[in-house]
Amino acid sequence: NWNRSDLFTSDYLEGYEENQITDFLPSFNTRVSYTHYRLSLPNDDIRFLISGNYVLTAWEPGNPDTPLLVRRFFISEGSSSAAVVFRRPMKPGATETHQQAEITVSTGTLAVTDPYRQITLTIMQNGRSDRMRAGITPDFVGSGRLEYNTLSDKTLMPGGNEFRYFDIKTIRQTRQNVRTIDFVNGIYHALLLPSEDREFKPYFFNEDFNGRYVVAMEESNEPDREADYVWVWFTLPAYSELRGGSVYVAGDFCGWQHGPANRMTWNPARGCYEASLLLKQGWYNYEYLFIPAGGSGPEGYAFEGSHWETENDYLILTYFRDPTRRYDRLTGITLANTRPQ
Template sequence: MKVLSLFKVLLILLAGLSIKGCSASISSPLGNQENTADYISRYMVSNQLPAPETINSIQLYRKGDTNNPPIIELGSAQKLILAFDELTDISGQFRITFTHYDQNWDESNIPQDWFLEGLNEIILGEGTKNQSSPPSYFHYRTEFPNNQLRFATSGNFMLHVSDFSSGVRLFSLPFFVTENAGEMTSWIETDYNAGPRFEARDRPFSNFTYPEFIDFPQFDLSFYFVQNRFWGDARKTENYDFSEKGHTQFYLSGENAFPANFDFIGLNLETFSVDGHQIIDWIPGENPPEIILREDILNFTSNPLTAWGSTFGNPKTSAEARYANIRFRFQDGGAFTSKQGVYLVGDFNQWIISEKNKLEYNQNSGYWETSALIKQGTYTYKYAIKDGTDIDDLILSDYITRRNQEYVSFVYFNDPEYRYQRLIHIQVFRSD
């Protein structure tokens, strides 16, 4: 940990006083982006800006495997990969910047040189143009940290991608830098028939041996769990035990437990051709081309993916990869009404419930239908019901069967000397 001067301590105290009471929300300098609060998504965290329609096939993962979560260890050689497409005929240029947050995704307001060494900027350009049929797009990829930019503290971070010429902020993504201090073991205890539909509920547990620099763990440590990388649905633990010196156990209550039946529908778009299984029609003459999927049927479509491990999907990165308008059709058997609203959510749209993802009821076919522009690759998706302010994204899930879920356990340390939240340990585990 970098030695910090008294001058820096004074700086952070003054910074905290100067912004007290101000909103930490992120918005475009030109005011033409909607606020995160206008969207509903398990994935998106507070103050995160969703991508516009011109930005597609976003990925953020730890280098080595596209299924890795966006988590790196402080001071290590690990790197994160950011990749995305811009749907345009002209190559663009982007500026990437970074901000630091506390465990609740409120901006931490510590000076930049506390959390970042080097320039807070990556200039990204020279995208790879697609060599396939329309629509035209450029593919961009970069990795960080690098020789010009390194993270100096642990914690919750957000990267922000802006248009280089106009300065307009386009989108932002969360990631994590951990100190990997201490030791942890985690597991799941399942309570059956415990949910509102008598479904099983998962209660994550963790045993943590904390490092010696923590003097008052009951006051300075806090603990969170996340299911299936939906960072926006992180749940703080209400139960913990500090009775054994140097150790603590923390876990969720039954009321705050996660659904054990959360599953996903797999979407295989590796090739754009009729496969008789999922793709029933392929219309290459359209611009862009169109694909019609076999209809999904309420409570008969759910296809849990045991190898699931990414909220971004796996779009193809070759210059020959194409986009198509994918037509989704959902048969509800008359269970829903237009008042409720049926929405398509998936890793191709940041799991966002918004009007552009809403299905319309087709009187002739008897299906709820919508289209989404998606690149060749493999993805997961679900349908969600929105009734007023109530969201149900488990409507296609089997209420009885327990599924294999991925969980992430977080331990934060409220540093009493420098007054910011350090992320001292993360563990990824499954409910096998």
């Protein structure tokens, strides 16, 4: 899990727990002024000592309780491996909408004495914390081999849909799924084409980045400091406002978070949901999510639909509870795609 451990800093880190980011550059020739910061880990100030789940937090000087950025990452030992094959689910009600992984873990030289208690898997779809299953125990145990089969629903996940996308790598003319680009009050505004409701439409493949984004611009090889920020306007027509929750536009660009910044508002006069986000030039994947009031994650497939054929990336994390240690070792990470090349 992502709860803070009871380890001392010196148990998992060599160096200082807090460090200044000293690699930064001001923006150049942009309408929106900003500072671009860069951090590489490990570096001369920090070296990681053990495997596991880590959290990086960045904040302004003197204001650690209000983080500007929070990012999770993993460090693996590479002492175990996993083979993954995807099957179409046979569970009633999930055959058309879900995906299921059949996983075989090789424990290698790990001293496993009780695999049902010591070895657990975490599965993440497209790097999303809201599409994750943790604490998965094996269905079958053999000699140095653990199997997680499709007879149970432990690895069953909604397939979702291929992601929507738009291109704002240039502001001189419109690109994919951008209707207009206007310069208003000293800043560029990109109005996207109205989105369609895909909930009950058949599956259609299109190549995407599985929810990710790339900062880029056509006119420069240094987008880190020369790409501008653009107000991007989203429009999602709907027959009526959904009750009991809120609609969000989400993707890796917002860390898959659901907050005021990416919450859409209902416009009854136009019969649509609307949102505007300040984003850096590039190529973006996104989707619409309905979050019930008081809920922590998406519910149902409103506006997007879900299909077993959807191309997705899955991250398989293998954890080993070593009785001689005070933490769960992350012994292996495997990235698998539902459409292997």
